[in-house]
Amino acid sequence: MKKILVADDEMSIRLLYSEELKEEGYEVYLAANGREALEIVDKVPLDLVILDIKMPEMDGIEALRQIKEKQPDLPVLLSTAYGEYRQDFATWASDEYLVKSSDLEDLKAAVKRYLKE
Amino acid sequence: MATERIAFLTQMVEVLTSTISFGERLNNMVHLLARYLKVDLALYFGLDKAKETLILNLSSRGHVPAHMRVEFALGQGLVGEVASARKAKIVKRSQPGVLAANRALEKLHPAFATLAGFPVADDNFLYGVLILVDRQERQLTPAERQNVHLATLMLAGTLRQALLQEEAKKRIAELSVLFEVGKALSVTVDLNELLERVVTTTAKVITARGAALQIIDGNTREVRISSKYGEIPLACPSPGDILANTPPAGDLPHKQGQETNAAGQTHYFLAVPLTFKGQLQGTICVYDKFAAEGQYLPFDPENRQLLYTMAGLIVNAIENALTFKQVESLAARNERMVRNLTVVQVLSRALLTTVQEERLLEIILQGLTLDQGLGFDRGVVFLVDETNQVLQGVKGAQRSAELKDMPLFEALLSPLAGEVKVEEWQVPLRSDQGALAQTVLQKRPYHVREPAQEGGRSPVAPPEFSPPEFFVAPLVAKDRAIGAILVDNQASGRPLEEEPLHVLRMFSTQTGLVVENAHLYSTIEANNRELLLIRERMLESDRLAALSSLASGMAHEIRNPLVSIGGFARRIAKLVDEKSPLRGYVEVIQEEVTRLEKLLREILDFTGENLSFYGDHDLNKLIDDTLLLVQRDLDACQIKVVKELASMPRLHCDDRQVKQVFYNLFQNACQAMPLGGTLAIRSYPVEREDGLYEAVAITDTGGGIPLEVLHNIFNPFFSTKDYGTGLGLAIAQRIVSRHYGQVEVNNELGKGVTFIVSLPVAKYCLVKETGQVAALASTLKAPKGGG
Incomplete structure (x- = not known):
């Protein structure tokens, strides 16, 4: 079973994403900020990471940089309410930049694409 | 005998000293002599010096009529002999030769027998000869001879007196004439x-x-x-x-x-x-x-x-x-010079009161045409139009008596009383265009006395403006002719006088600099106005930016909860049985969330979240692509589309954004024509001062925008519709201005609206290659259908 980490400071989003991804048959790990996300990345052999950008303690951009340093091959998707971070060079390290939508089909399609399913 | 003699002499002296006229005195004397000597006739022959003749003047018988005025030449007859010899002589008719020599006397006394002649003279002059005539041959006694001698002396004295008096009278007359003449002439x-x-x-x-x-x-x-x-x-x-x-x-x-x-x-x-x-x-x-x-x-x-x-x-x-x-003429000239210099001085002072070009020209024209100024009938100021290389009539005035009692300075600053329209007076700046063009080209004044000949070569003035004689002087500033001043006296027909022209020559050089300064000042003023406008626009965009950041902040805050609400609604929908009434409720939630999310995207588009991707695109293709997107709406409202697309080079732009512009404008048109109409789309190249543009005009037949809302249509969040964000036109304008273009509105109430979007070509191309720009430019300038 593929392991996916979802990092988002909004509890409702974490819940929605984990429910949807579990339903798709993935094992879902959750983190409320970048620091928690990195701890899980260190402990668990993950297949994919979904990062929010605006988070307390450590934001998604910093978390993305550290994850790509440790595991360059681990696909990281940015899922954010902000379109404008697309212009931030730091976000270019991500594999996909997605603007959050209540319709999760785009997100799920991207996950499937990176997990080569 | 002695008593007779004394009586004679007494009578003679009485006559001599009497106050009767000289003529009368002489007559009386001759008469007395004849009576005393008892001779038939006593005659006096006066000497005419100039003619050297002796003429009978007096006779003892009274007045001598003209035909009796017998004449003898000197030496001729007894009369001439006595005069020449100055000696008395008595001859008888019987003596040989006497009658022949004195035949003329027969006229006076046909039977004369004795003739006695006596010179009438004083110590200096011979006045004439006295002749005594008698029918008898007779002699004179010594006493008689003596008395005759005395009588001739008295005659000579009287004649001399008469001559002197005549002379004196003449002199006095002459002097008084000269006095009168002198008086008259002085x-x-x-x-x-x-x-x-x-x-x-x-x-x-x-x-x-x-x-x-x-x-x-x-x-x-x-x-x-x-x-x-x-x-x-x-x-x-x-x-x-x-x-x-x-x-x-x-x-x-x-x-x-x-x-x-x-x-x-x-x-x-x-x-x-x-x-x-x-x-x-x-x-x-x-x-x-x-x-x-x-x-x-x-x-x-x-x-x-x-x-x-x-x-x-x-x-x-x-x-x-x-x-x-x-x-007098020197003094008058001096006075005129002083007056003209005063005019120039006051005029200079008046010119210092303003830096406005318009006012300066008015003051100059007042100076030229006021009676208390230079007093020309008419004056015109021309300025050089560098771009078109023509001398352009700017302002003209004619003499008016309205201000003639006002002091010069105040009059100069008063509004022009008689303005003349000269705006249509243009003279190309070529040497074959007569004195007006020449005065600028040569930077020297011309005094044209025969404008007919001048005009024969090329018309210097519009027909209604035909001066009999005119004078033009250049307005020179910093060694450059910036215009010209023309004056004439057409109205009165007076010739142009030299002195005011001289003053105008001095004055025009000084004026050139003043006008140039005013011109510079007005340019600076215009620049200032533009800067103010730009500042206002920047303030406007600051306000928009502030609004953007506020909107963007709110949008983000809303997006997360929306995603959760929408996401869970979808999950619920999956769990709820299709027949359950809950299903409908959940679907309402989903739809509402979708609508809100769309709104969010619009807002975030407006606030500049979306990245732009620039590339070279065919504007006509973008129009066609966008039309596809709105085809369903167009069909629904039965709107006919009429396209007239000129083929144009590719335009450097963000295709998605430009499509968004057209999409918004097409949507607007659809909403303006719910019951059908025509949507006309025209694309064409435009050449403007700052470069090449490609323009798209989108015209609907929706009746136009009501005037009360027209000024608001580009305001964000303004909408006349019950649905939509009202951001459509605001977004379109934002995108177009990001492309350095413009959106114009032509509103025809009762007919429809035309939105014209024009996007510049050169601004982007310049970044690339200049050669390409030139190619583009030539393509755009080529006649229609050539590109």
Whole structure:
């Protein structure tokens, strides 16, 4: 079973994403900020990471940089309410930049694409 | 005998000392003598010195009629012999030769037998001869002889007295004439009046029918002054003619003569020279001395003397008048110069009161046309239009009496009373365009006296503006002619005077700089206005930016909860049975969330979240692509689309954004025509001052935008519709201005609206290659259908 980490400071989003991804048959790990996300990345052999950008303690951009340093091959998707971070060079390290939508089909399609399913 | 003799002498002395006239005295004396000597006749022959003859003047029988005035030459007859010898002589008719020699006396006394002649003389002069005639041969006693001698002495004394008195009378008359002449000539210094007086007085004093005066320039022989009075039957001899006519020794230079015309009428003239200091020479000539009606006399030496004396007076008077005239004209010129310089000084002061070009031109024109200024009938100011290389009429004015009582300074600053329209007066700046163009090209003034010839080559003025004579001066600033001033006196037809033109020459150089400064000032002012406008626009965009950041902040805050609500609604929908009423509720939630999310995207698009991707795109293709997106809406409203797309080069732009612009505008058009209509789309290249543009005009037939909302249509969040964000046009404008383009609105109430989007080509291309720009430019300039 593929392991996916979802990092988002909004509890409702974490819940929605984990429910949807579990339903798709993935094992879902959750983190409320970048620091928690990195701890899980260190402990668990993950297949994919979904990062929010605006988070307390450590934001998604910093978390993305550290994850790509440790595991360059681990696909990281940015899922954010902000379109404008697309212009931030730091976000270019991500594999996909997605603007959050209540319709999760785009997100799920991207996950499937990176997990080569 | 002795008593008779004493009685005779007493009577003679009484006559001699009486107060009766000389003529009467002489008559009485001759009569007394004849009576005393008891002779038939006593005659007195007076000597005419000039003719050297002796003429019978007096007779003891009384008045001598003209036909009886017998004449003897000196030495002829007894009369001539006595005069020549100055010695008394008595002859008898019987003596040989006596009758022959004295035959003329037979007329007076046919039977004379004795003739006794006595000279009438004093110590110095012989006045004439006394002849006693008797029918008997007789002798005179010594006493009688003595008495006759005494009588001749008395006659001589009386004659001498008479001559002296005559002479004195003449002198007095002459002096009083000269006095009158002098008085007449000294009352005026006005040359014209003086000349008139000279000829009039001369003619009257000489009692001539006419008089002429002529003064020539000794060098050029040109007649400088001439004046006439009365009848001038003959030409006035020139001073040269007179001087060439050598006078008899001791006489003064003159010319005198007579001519008989075809009608047999003889005219006389007398001319003397007028000798001036310097090069002037003159003649005064009198014609035809009055005699009786229709008869004229030649002039005598006395006339000549008098005319000569008068000539001296005339010369003095004319010289005085000429000097006075010269002094007067110098003084007048001086006064005009001072006045004109004052005008320039006041004008300069007035020009310092403003830096506005318009006001400056008004002040200049006032200065040119005011009576208290330079007083031209009309003035026009031209300025050079560098771009079109023409001299453009800017402002004109004509003389008006309205301000003539106002002090110059105030009048200069008053509004123009008589403005003249000159805006249509343009002169190309080419050397074949007459004086106006030349004055600018050569930077020098022109005084055109024959504009007809000038205009023949190329018209200098519109037909309604045809000066008889005009003057143009360049307006020069920093060695560059920036315009010209034209003046004329068309209205009054007066010639242009030299002095105001001279002042205008001085004035135009000074004015050029002032006008140039005003021009610079107005440019600076215009730039300032533009800066203010830009600042306002920047403030506007600051406000928009603030609004953007607020909107963007809110949008993000809303997006997360929306995603959760929408996401879970979808999950619920999956769990709820299709037949459950809950299903409908959940779907409402989903739809509402979708709508909100769409709104969010619009807002975030407006606030610039979306990245732009620039590339070279065909504007017409973008129009077609966008039309596909709205095809369903167009069909639904039965809107007919009419396209007229010019083929144009590719445009550097963000295709998604530009499509968004068209999409918003098409949507607007659809909403404006819910019951159908026509959507016209036209694309075309536009060449503007700052470069090349591609424009798209989108016209609907939706009746236009109501005036009360027209000014609001580009405001974000303004909408007349019940749905939508109201951001459509605001977004379109944002995108277009990000592309350095413009959106214009042509609103035709009752018909429809045209939105014209124009996007620049060059701004982006410049970043690339200049060669490409040139190619683009030539493509765009090529005739339609060529690109």
